[in-house]
Amino acid sequence: VPAADGEMESRFVAQMIMRLREDGVSLSDIAVLFRSSHNAYDLEVELNRRNIPFVKYGGMKLNEAAHIKDVLAHLKVAENPQDAASWNRILQLIHGIGPKTAQDLIEWTTEAADDPFVPGDGTPFSSRYVSRLKELLGVLRSIRDPDMPPSEQVEAVLDYYQPIFEEEYAEDYPKREPDLDHLAGLAANYQSRQRFLESLALDQEAAEDDEPPLVLSTIHSAKGLEFHTVFLIRALDGTIPSRHALREDDGIDEELRLFYVACTRAEQNLFISYPMTQYRRSYGEYMTDPSRFVDDIPEKVLEPVQLVEEDAPEAVEAPDEPEQLTDGTHRPDGDANKAEPPSRPNHDPSDADGLPF
Structure with missing residues (x-):
């Protein structure tokens, strides 16, 4: 799932999490995985804005550092x-x-x-x-x-x-x-x-119904765990595999194993997303490349998705209510026993499903 930037990626993930919850999937059975703790900062802000409770493993929340x-x-x-x-x-x-x-x-x-x-x-x-x-x-x-x-x-x-x-x-x-x-x-x-x-006031009060929270975790901290649905975010070259690993002789193999760990945490649904642009203070906004590991996944098991934004919001401030995905989009099945594999189009952007939001 390519997104224009980190904000769009986070809004997509948050909206899909809300849909899964509406379909009966517990938040605690959904995980968002990432290579490094700071990869989740955009998402933490978006989850807080939508009042989605979460717990984070493998690093501090944004305003705890x-x-x-x-x-x-x-x-x-x-x-x-x-x-x-x-x-x-x-x-x-x-x-x-x-x-x-x-x-x-x-x-x-x-x-x-x-x-x-x-x-x-x-x-x-x-x-x-x-x-x-x-x-x-x-x-x-x-x-x-x-x-x-x-x-x-x-x-x-x-x-x-x-x-x-x-x-x-x-x-x-x-x-x-x-x-x-x-x-x-x-x-x-x-x-x-x-x-x-x-x-950025991320300290959330406990939900009145004591709903178990969504899981945010580094990939390392998720080893041995499984979830109904997994979102692997920031799947970028330079992130996974990391730049540091690319400089080591056996680094790429270890990063590939880590990518495999992330993908195999999902029991029913796996979403792999990345922002097409990022920002660094030293040189501003720049274009990114998706993780090379994504290209190695057989096309028959991929369902490429294009995000289509309707009535782009005014940054994060304009709406009091979060933007909604419109009807007719692909919805993950909330019942694990009834989940059916989605259709498998060729890995071509022109054939990708659109997710307007």
Whole structure:
């Protein structure tokens, strides 16, 4: 299932999950698998928007990662200058500012200054951190511009945060950096900072009927498990197989085994999807290639699908209700005992079923 981008891929997966649930398949009998934890960030936001409960194995949720919390704290302060907890977090990222100094500065920003983002005379600044603090206040002041899109606000924060990030997480910041790319990409789907922050409030309350949650899992964490329906997302070259594995002698064989593990977790339905474009801060949006392993699957067992979007939504903000797939599309059978194999068209995009949404 090729999708235009990660947002469309996530909306497709979420809509199919809702259909499966309507057809009687328990959420706990549906799994979304991925190579790395950050591959699921777009989907986490979409599931939260649709109030679909989920549990994640093999990695943290988007807003549980410390470096993501750091960036979001800057946006929260810009949104609400009285947010003491977020002030405390971003101030203590500056070398030379500890809990006591942070508290003093918070009191000054919330009480003494006419504008908490404009340093003035008599401020409790020390030469140890004054230049960095003024830089922080300048960034916060700039991103409060009501005409600045959330994507540009995130970029401004990331430009300021990058040296702090590399110092704070010196041991593993290269592994964390893709998370920041994903966050920047997500911001492009929103027109207001408030809505962006609301969408990332991923802490879901337990469902009233105690419905077992949907399973989100890395492929490694799903070994030995089986599910009625499996969605393998981000099936891209460079993801599975990973770029790192391609540089190793036996790496491709291990990645192929991992791909096999993912595909064989499904008892009835298997969906393999990928976004045709992705975003990286270093060079913007770029075209992707589907996993080479998909090409190795015999055509007779594939049912290619094309997604057709009707009345494209205004980013993620416009509708109060999630978009719906229209009638007449392929619906996975909700009864495992009655499931029938779908027709097997040739692996040609011109023959693919359309899924309008």
